[in-house]
Amino acid sequence: MKKLLVLSISLLTLISCSEDKVDLAKYTKKGKEIAQNTQKLLGKNLKGTMKAKGPVAAVSFCNTKALPLTTEMEQKYHASIKRVSDKLRNEKNEGNAKEKTVIEQFKTSLSKGETVTPITQMGKDGKVHFYAPIKVGAVCLTCHGTTLAKPVDSILKLTYPNDKAIGYKEGELRGIWSITMDKEN
Numbered sequence: 001m002k003k004l005l006v007l008s009i010s011l012l013t014l015i016s017c018s019e020d021k022v023d024l025a026k027y028t029k030k031g032k033e034i035a036q037n038t039q040k041l042l043g044k045n046l047k048g049t050m051k052a053k054g055p056v057a058a059v060s061f062c063n064t065k066a067l068p069l070t071t072e073m074e075q076k077y078h079a080s081i082k083r084v085s086d087k088l089r090n091e092k093n094e095g096n097a098k099e100k101t102v103i104e105q106f107k108t109s110l111s112k113g114e115t116v117t118p119i120t121q122m123g124k125d126g127k128v129h130f131y132a133p134i135k136v137g138a139v140c141l142t143c144h145g146t147t148l149a150k151p152v153d154s155i156l157k158l159t160y161p162n163d164k165a166i167g168y169k170e171g172e173l174r175g176i177w178s179i180t181m182d183k184e185n
């Protein structure tokens with residue numbers, strides 16, 4: 001009888017452990033989808049504005065629309081969506097302690113030439129936390145690179161006097177997506 005009890009307890013633990021894994025994979029998929037679609041929405045609008053009105057107008061666009069568009073996606077997906085960086089342009093995008101640790105972790109991996117993949121974890125708050133890297137691509141350099149065109153530099157300095165988000169090279173870590181999802185029952 002005792003043996004049976006031990007056996008069933010270990011079986012139960014096994015089952016719940018594997019259930020946890022399946023769960024996390026599901027949230028990783030959802031987190032990726034949310035990050036990609038938010039990136040797409042921001043990117044589409046950014047590139048459209050750059051093409052139609054130039055980079056200076058695109059800076060104003062990012063200034064007034066990046067956060068509201070992100071909020072739209074939060075409502076669509078019933079999740080909290082943050083773009084966090086260790087070198088901030090808008091101070092509203094500052095990360096918490098955990099997010100800062102993840103940024104350091106991703107940066108270390110990248111510096112070793114490793115590929116960085118998203119992290120999904122159950123939080124102590126009972127919510128699921130998803131973190132994914134945001135890397136610098138060629139289009140980003142217009143506003144986050146080492147040499148900026150004069151008008152872009154001027155508008156950035158005017159809008160963000162404490163701007164730290166410049167001096168990047170392609171492939172570097174610009175920041176992370178931090179997405180918090182409710183656990184589904």
Ligand code: HEC
Pocket residue numbers: 046050055056058059060062063064066067083084085087088089090091093134135136137139140141142143144165174175176
């Ligand atoms: C036209 C200029 C412009 C381009 C191009 C641009 N950004 Fe930005 N970026 C901004 C501005 C302006 C902000 C601040 C937005 C705000 O005030 O909410 C910003 C903010 C960010 C943030 C939030 C963290 C912070 O520092 O406030 C991230 C992450 C980011 N950009 C990544 C990127 C990536 C990745 C690319 C390329 C795919 C890119 N940006 C291209 C202008 C630009």
